[in-house]
Amino acid sequence: MAQSLYLPLLLIALCSISECVQRQYHFIHEMKNWTEAQIYCRENYTDLATVDNMNDTIQLMKSVNDVRLWIGLQRKWQWSSGDPALFLNWANQQPDGKDECAFMRNGEWHDWPCSNTLFFICYNMSRGLVFVDQKMNWTAAQSYCRQNHIDLVSVRNQNENQQLEKFINVKNPSGSGIWIGLFRDSWQWSDQSNYSFSYWNTGEPNNSGNNENCTVLLENTHGHWADISCDRQFPFVCHEDKLIVIQQNLSWSEALRYCRQHHVDLVSVQSVEMQRRVMNVVKLASTKAVWLGLRHSCALGIWFWVSGQTVCYQNWAPGNGTSEEDCEPTVRSGAVQSGGDQTWISRPETDRLNFICRNY
Template structure:
C-alpha cells in the first residue's frame, strides 16, 4: 500500500489486549540447557519467551505438540539492594533449593529459612561494614540495616568475600552463621518484564528436589507450565519485541527513513496497550524525547500516523497536539517524553532525537 508523508489514509485502527501483537515468537528446535537457550535468544532475538496472557499462550501452542519448551520465567538469587548476584560463593551442595535467604559461615554461603534468627552485617556508606551482634530473622535484619544504615551487606567478588569473612571472624567468636543480603526472589521473567500472568499446571510449581527454579511449557496440557531444574535440555521459544529504541540522534524524516530501511516503520501508538509498550522501551533512550511516527498535516489540519491511521487514541502533554501547529511555519512531528509521565509532545521535525521503530506489522 502506497504511503506518503502528508496525505494519510483515514483508517480506523482498533486495537485491544486480545488482538495487539507486541512480540513475535520463534520456535527453536535445537535442545539446550536453560542458560544456553537464554543466551541464544538474547543474541538472536530479544530473550526467552515472555507470556503476557492467554493469547500469547495460544500463539505458543502452535509450536507445542509432544515436546516441552523452555520459556523465560525463572527464580534467581539477588541482593537486597536490587542488584543481580553475579558472584556466588556457595558451600558444598548449596543452595539446596529448599530455602529463600542466605547466610555466611566460614566464608561460604548457605541457603536457610528466612524465619531463622542469626546475627548479621550491615553496610554503611561512611562506616563501611557494621557488625550487629543481635539475632534476628532475615526480614527483621534487613529492616534494621535499612533504618539505621543502608542495607544488609552485599558481596560483589572474591576479594570482598574474603574481607567480609575476616571482618566476621574478628568479631564473631562463636562461629555463628551471619545473614547477608542475598535472597531468592519470586518468579520473574528473564527480560525483566513485569507481566504477572501465570499458567501453572495442576500441582505446579512443586520444586521437586529443591532446585526447580526454571519453567517449561508442558506437552499435552493446553500450554500449562511446570517448574524444572536448569540442567535438563529442551527446545525453546524466543521472543522478539515489536518495538526497538534506536539510540541515534536523527531528525524526524531521517528517523522515518531509517526505520523503513532497517525495520518496518516509525512506531504508531493506536491504543493504551501500545502506549504501555512504548513506555516500557522508551526508558532506554538517551534523549529527553523520542520520535514517534506522528506527523502534523498543515494541508488537512490534523495529526496522523505515518502508517496511515488517523489519531484516535491520544496521550498528549498539556498544550501539545492542538491545532495551533497549523499556524506555525515549522513542520511539526510527534515525540514521546522519555521521562516523567512519558506523554506526547510536538517538536520541530529538524530536532535530533532517538526514535522507536516497529520491527514487524
Template sequence: MAQSLYFPLLLIALCSISECVQRQYHFINENKTWTEAQRYCREKYTDLATVDNMNDTIQLMKSVSDVHLWIGLQRKWQWSSGGPALFLNWANQQPDGKDECAFMRNGEWHDWNCSYTLFFVCYNMSRGLVFVNQTMNWTAAQSYCRQNHTDLVSVRNQNESQQLEKFINDSHTSESEVWIGLFRDSWQWSDQSNYSFSYWNPGEPNNYANNENCTVLIENTRGHWGDLSCDRHFCFVLCPDKLIVIQQNLSWSEALKYCRQNHVDLVSVQSVEMQRRVMNMVKLASTEAVWLGLHNYCSMNMWLWLSGDMVCYQNWAPGNGSTPENCKLENRKGAVQSGGDQTWISLPESHRLNFICTNY
C-alpha cells in the same frame, strides 16, 4: 550436533495504551537449563518468551504440543532495598535455582541457602559501604543492616560491583564470601514484564522440594504451565527483538532518515524495561554512544521523544538532560552510552554514531 529450528508464530500480543505489537516467536531445539536458555536468548535475540494472553498460548501450542518448553517466567531476584535486579553478575552456571539468597565471591554472585552464616556488607546513606565482621544468616544480616545502617548492599551496575569487590578485598577478611542484598521473591517475566496473566496446570506451582523456580509449558496440556527446577534441560521459546543496532556512523538526522526508510523509527526509551533492552543491544555497537529518538525542543525548553511524548522515565548521565541556552545553535540530540552505566548523554546532532532502529 543440536540444531536450532526456527518457525515464525505471528501472535497478536496485548495492546498497550499507545500501540499494539505483533510478536514473532522462535522455537529453539536445543536442550538447556533455564539460565542457559535465558543467556542464549539475550545474546542472540531478546529474551525468553513472555506469554501475555490465551491467544499467545493457543497459537504457540498449535505448533509445539508434545514437549516441555522453557518460557521466561521465573521467581525473580530483587534487592532488599526494593529495587529490581536489572544488572546481573552471576558466576558461571549460577544461579542454579536451588537457593533463595545471594553472596558475592571474587566479584561474582552465587545463590545459597539463606540459613547459612556469612560475613556481610551493609549500605549506610551517610557512610557508604560498611563491612560487618560478624557471621549471620541472610535474614539476620538484613535485620542488622536495617537496624544499624540502611540495608544490605545493592549492586546496580558494573561500577558498583567493582567498588564492592575492592571494598571487600580492602577489608582484610580471610573470608571471600559475603552476603549481599539479593534474594528471590515472587514470579516475574525474564524481560521484566508485569506478571498479570497466568495459565498454571491444576496443582501448579507447587515448588516441590523447595527447588522449582522456573516455568515450562507442559506437554499435551493445551499450553498449561508447571514449575520445575531451573537446572533441568529442555528446549525453549524466545521472542526476537523489534530493535536493531545499525553499525553505521551517521548524524542524528541521517540516522532518523535511515530508520524511517528501512524500519519504523529511531527507538524511544520510555520505561525501565525498554532501557534494559537497549542496554543489551548497545553491546553490539562500535561507537562510544548510540543515537536514540530523543531531541531537544528548544521553544519549550524540554526534551521529547520522536513520538511527541515527554521524557517521563529518565536515565540521564550527571550534567546531561538540561536544555542549554544556545540549544538552537548546537541542535543537541540524545544518545545512550555504549559502556559504563549506559546512561543518556546529549550531543550535537552532527556527531556520527551508531544508532538503534525500532520495528514497532
C-alpha cells in the same frame, strides 16, 4: 525536508481493532537447562520467550503443542533495598536454582541457603560501606543493617562491584563469603517485561522440593505453565522483539530515515496493547522522551501515523496533541515519555531524542 514528503498519499480512515503480533517465536529443538537456553536466545534472538497475553499464547501454540518447553519466566532476584537486579555478576554455574540468598566471594556472587551464617556488608548514607564482623543468617543480617544503618549493600554496576570487592579484601582477608543484599523474590520475565499475565496449570506453581524457580510450557495443555527445577533439560522457545529502542539522539526526520533504512519504520501505537508494549521497551531509553512515528500536518490540522493510519487510540499528556499546533519555527512530531506515566507529548521535530523502530 518538505513536510509533504511525510504525509501519506492516502490516510487510512478506519481504526483497526486488531492488534499486531509484536513478537516472533522461534522453537529451538535442543536440550538445555534454563540458563543455557536463556544464553542461547540472547545470543541469537532477543530473549527466552515472554508470553504476556492470550494472543501470544495462541501464536506460540500454532507451532508447538506436544512437547514440554522452557519459557522465560523465572523467580527473579532483587535487592533488599527494593531495587531490581539489572546488573548480575554470578560465578560459573551460579545461581544453581536451589537457594534464595546471595553472597560475594572474590568479586563473584553465589546463591546459598538464607539460614546459613556469614559476615555481611551494610550501607550507611554517611559512612558508605560498613563491614559487620558478626556472623548472622541473611534475614538477621538484613534486620541488623536496617536497624543500624540503611540496608544490606546493593551492587548496581561493575564499578560498584569492583569497589565492594576491594573493600571486602581489606576487611576480610580470609576470603570467606560475605552476605550482600540480593535475594530471590517473585516471578519476572527474562527480558524484564512486567509480569502481569499468568497462565498456570491447575495446582501450579507449587515449588515442589523448594527448588522450582523456572517455568515450562506444558505439553498438551493448551499452553498452560508449570514451575520446575531450572537445571532440568528441555527444548525451548526464543522470541524476537518487533520493537527496538535505538539509543541514538536524532531529530525526528533522522530517526524516521534510520528506521526505514535499518528496520521497517518508526513505531505506530494504535491500541492499548501496543502502548503497553511500547512502555515495556521505552524504559531502555537514555532520553526523557522517545520519538514515535507520530506527525502533525499543519496544512490539514491533524495528527497522523507515518504508517498511514489516523490517530484513533489516544494517549496524550494533558495539553498535548491538539489540532492547532504551533508550526513555527518548526513542525511538531510526537514522542512518548520514557518516565512517569509514559504518555505522548508534542515536540519540535528538531529535538534530538532516542526513538523506537518496528521490525514487522
